[in-house]
Amino acid sequence: MTDEKKPAGIVRRDFLQTAGTAALGLGITGLPTVLRAQPASVKIGLIHPVSGFIAFSGNQCREGALMAIADINAAGGIKSMGGVKLEAVLGDSQGKPDIGAAEVAKMAEAGINGIVAGYASSISLATSQEAAKTNTPHVVDVGVSDQIVSRGLTNTFRFSPGYGKIADFAVANLDAINKAAGSPAKTAMIIHEESLFGTGTADLLSKKLPENGIEVIEVIKHANPTRDFTNIVLQIKAKKPDLIIPANYYNEYVLLARTMRQQRIEAMGIYSVLGGAASNYKFVKEFPEAAENIMDCNHWFNPKSEVALARKAAAEAKGLVYTYEVFLAYNAVLGLADAIERAGSTDKEAVNAALSSSNMDMSFMPYGPTRMVDGQNEGAQPVNTQVLKGDIEVIAPKEFASAEAVFPVK
Amino acid sequence: MRQLALLGLVFAIIGLAPFVISSDFTLNAVIMILYAALVGQAWNILGGYGGQFSFGHAAYFGTGAYTVAVLQVQLGINPWLGLIAGGAMAVLVAAIIGFSTFRYGLRGSYFALVTLAFAEVLRILSNSVPFTGAGVGILIPLDQGPANLQFVTKQGFFWVIWLITLAAFVTVWWIGQSRFGAQLMAVRDNEDAARALGVEAFRVKMGAIMLSGLFSGLAGVFYAQYFLYLDPYIAYGPAVSVESLLVPIIGGLGTLFGPLLGALGLHVISELTREFIGEFPGISLVIYGIILIAMVLFMPRGLAGLASRLRARPFGTRAKAAEGSHA
Numbered sequence: 001m002t003d004e005k006k007p008a009g010i011v012r013r014d015f016l017q018t019a020g021t022a023a024l025g026l027g028i029t030g031l032p033t034v035l036r037a038q039p040a041s042v043k044i045g046l047i048h049p050v051s052g053f054i055a056f057s058g059n060q061c062r063e064g065a066l067m068a069i070a071d072i073n074a075a076g077g078i079k080s081m082g083g084v085k086l087e088a089v090l091g092d093s094q095g096k097p098d099i100g101a102a103e104v105a106k107m108a109e110a111g112i113n114g115i116v117a118g119y120a121s122s123i124s125l126a127t128s129q130e131a132a133k134t135n136t137p138h139v140v141d142v143g144v145s146d147q148i149v150s151r152g153l154t155n156t157f158r159f160s161p162g163y164g165k166i167a168d169f170a171v172a173n174l175d176a177i178n179k180a181a182g183s184p185a186k187t188a189m190i191i192h193e194e195s196l197f198g199t200g201t202a203d204l205l206s207k208k209l210p211e212n213g214i215e216v217i218e219v220i221k222h223a224n225p226t227r228d229f230t231n232i233v234l235q236i237k238a239k240k241p242d243l244i245i246p247a248n249y250y251n252e253y254v255l256l257a258r259t260m261r262q263q264r265i266e267a268m269g270i271y272s273v274l275g276g277a278a279s280n281y282k283f284v285k286e287f288p289e290a291a292e293n294i295m296d297c298n299h300w301f302n303p304k305s306e307v308a309l310a311r312k313a314a315a316e317a318k319g320l321v322y323t324y325e326v327f328l329a330y331n332a333v334l335g336l337a338d339a340i341e342r343a344g345s346t347d348k349e350a351v352n353a354a355l356s357s358s359n360m361d362m363s364f365m366p367y368g369p370t371r372m373v374d375g376q377n378e379g380a381q382p383v384n385t386q387v388l389k390g391d392i393e394v395i396a397p398k399e400f401a402s403a404e405a406v407f408p409v410k
Numbered sequence: 411m412r413q414l415a416l417l418g419l420v421f422a423i424i425g426l427a428p429f430v431i432s433s434d435f436t437l438n439a440v441i442m443i444l445y446a447a448l449v450g451q452a453w454n455i456l457g458g459y460g461g462q463f464s465f466g467h468a469a470y471f472g473t474g475a476y477t478v479a480v481l482q483v484q485l486g487i488n489p490w491l492g493l494i495a496g497g498a499m500a501v502l503v504a505a506i507i508g509f510s511t512f513r514y515g516l517r518g519s520y521f522a523l524v525t526l527a528f529a530e531v532l533r534i535l536s537n538s539v540p541f542t543g544a545g546v547g548i549l550i551p552l553d554q555g556p557a558n559l560q561f562v563t564k565q566g567f568f569w570v571i572w573l574i575t576l577a578a579f580v581t582v583w584w585i586g587q588s589r590f591g592a593q594l595m596a597v598r599d600n601e602d603a604a605r606a607l608g609v610e611a612f613r614v615k616m617g618a619i620m621l622s623g624l625f626s627g628l629a630g631v632f633y634a635q636y637f638l639y640l641d642p643y644i645a646y647g648p649a650v651s652v653e654s655l656l657v658p659i660i661g662g663l664g665t666l667f668g669p670l671l672g673a674l675g676l677h678v679i680s681e682l683t684r685e686f687i688g689e690f691p692g693i694s695l696v697i698y699g700i701i702l703i704a705m706v707l708f709m710p711r712g713l714a715g716l717a718s719r720l721r722a723r724p725f726g727t728r729a730k731a732a733e734g735s736h737a
Contacts, residue, residue: 050692051692051695052695055692092684094695096649097637097639097644098442098633098636098637101438101637102435102438102439102442105434105435105438106435108434108435109433109434109435122547122639122641122644125549125638125639126637126639129552129637129638133434133562134434147549151551151552152552153552193545194537194545194642195545195546195547195641195643196545196546196547196641198545199544199545199546200545200546203546221538221545
């Protein structure tokens with residue numbers, strides 16, 4: 001019973017200790033790392049909500065992670081371990097934290113070497129906590145809740161920005177965009193969905209926007225799903241805000257934007273924070289008129305990076321819509337593989353230590369240098385995007401911008 | 411008494427799990443089966459024995475879960491006290507719902523719809539008021555230790571859920587033996603006739619809904635401490651209400667062991683479909699749904715009914731008996 005729970009690495013180490021003593025007796029003073037017995041593959045658990053109500057995003061995450069594994073293997077696998085290949089072990093959380101946690105427990109026992117999960121914050125909280133019980137390295141791909149990395153779990157890491165940073169960035173950049181245009185926007189309305197993401201966004205913006213001279217004249221919460229935005233849009237029409245700030249998931253965002261277009265809402269701008277559809281090529285392609293000029297503060301790739309553009313092209317060649325789920329999951333696998341490479345083994349403590357000291361080059365993202373503090377990459381940041389002439393352009397920060405902001409629209 | 415002995419034996423065997431199972435995943439599966447059996451048994455008290463079909467057991471589950479979470483996070487009250495408070499608050503909510511519905515004679519689909527509405531109202535409230543964390547939800551700080559009702563290993567959680575579930579099953583056994591239980595079943599079978607015989611239907615139904623609420627609330631407390639995160643959808647969403655009624659319907663309504671069989675059956679089907687076809691997103695859920703429909707269609711008395719049917723009919727006579735039953 002005890003032996004089953006003992007990690008394989010420890011057993012190997014015990015064996016090597018004995019063998020090493022014998023080898024010293026023969027005058028051999030050591031073995032190169034790569035000549036030691038290596039596992040047949042490095043198992044990476046990918047746990048995403050590939051079925052259930054957020055299945056589209058979950059599948060996007062899975063595809064991104066699988067692309068990363070394929071690319072790493074094609075480039076020679078984990079070289080410090082003699083070219084061992086990565087092997088994906090797939091799990092479906094069905095959008096439920098308890099099932100996500102059960103998947104982690106199952107994978108941990110199957111000898112998983114690291115986990116990338118879990119798209120939604122609530123699922124990431126559960127999976128990382130379960131992984132912490134076996135100290136299994138766990139990289140969160142998309143979940144933005146700051147609580148994910150503030151619980152003191154030494155196995156939990158995130159290469160993408162957290163919610164606090166995104167919200168601060170969104171407020172500061174909106175202020176900058178408004179001021180650059182001569183501060184025409186004085187009022188705003190926030191329309192948000194009811195869960196953690198929408199409510200958190202609305203609360204934060206309601207506090208911060210007045211500090212920048214923008215009065216929040218109305219905050220409207222809606223349920224998930226909401227299939228008719230007519231009443232909400234009529235309220236917007238009546239209040240005539242300068243800015244409309246939506247914070248909703250993809251379907252609701254699309255419906256809201258379409259209804260605003262149908263009702264001929266005229267505002268100086270639509271500015272989203274983590275807008276479900278605002279930085280999504282599918283939305284831009286399917287509803288170009290509704291999407292035009294919408295600004296968003298969101299995860300995005302560096303449009304000036306050849307590597308990023310090549311990955312986008314590769315994803316599109318596979319028929320994928322290149323959403324942030326794809327490249328954030330890709331990056332999470334990349335960060336985990338980089339740590340295993342530097343650790344030179346799959347020893348959990350060594351991999352966690354390597355993740356803690358990660359300085360992976362992420363110039364394909366609009367980030368600063370990678371620097372992990374309590375599991376969070378402090379170099380990560382969002383960008384501002386805007387839909388211009390049927391394409392998604394980066395408008396801030398300046399060093400990554402591919403276009404100038406168009407504001408006010410009217 | 412034979413049933414009580416059998417119950418003791420079954421729980422004694424389940425109690426061996428932490429000693430014979432070294433796999434955390436398998437022990438987690440046993441914990442989740444016990445948890446599902448608990449929510450199912452809670453529903454079974456009211457729905458199976460009392461004939462009052464509730465579609466809103468999430469109201470009690472969520473209240474228990476939020477009580478322990480809010481007391482801990484907002485007021486720093488120890489979760490062991492929260493366990494008691496969670497159960498008590500769920501009983502209070504059950505009493506309010508019971509009084510509002512039974513007092514005015516709501517039955518059948520009317521009762522089902524009103525309970526669904528209560529759960530939905532609580533979901534919207536928890537989504538709006540700040541002390542529950544509103545839509546953001548509430549995260550219980552990770553502070554492992556038995557004093558905080560958080561355990562480093564799964565064994566600790568196992569014993570907590572084992573004890574609560576055992577208490578629920580012993581209560582249901584008692585219902586099956588007691589005068590209260592006889593009155594409850596009389597109300598289920600024919601409320602007007604029961605009244606004519608002097609049964610105080612309102613009092614009996616109130617007792618059943620409060621007992622049912624208690625165990626649902628305790629299941630909610632357990633969930634909150636096990637996963638340490640709640641949001642309105644997790645706590646008061648329809649998934650909990652559906653699971654609560656699905657478990658005894660599959661296992662056997664109004665039977666002592668039905669919820670345990672239902673929980674076991676559902677978990678095994680869910681795991682098997684995920685294991686063998688989990689790589690094709692959504693297909694496992696489709697297969698799971700088809701199996702459930704088939705079970706409801708062909709086993710109207712659930713797994714417990716199937717077990718007693720098999721016991722009652724030796725192999726040689728089964729075909730003949732089946733013919734007779736169709737006649």
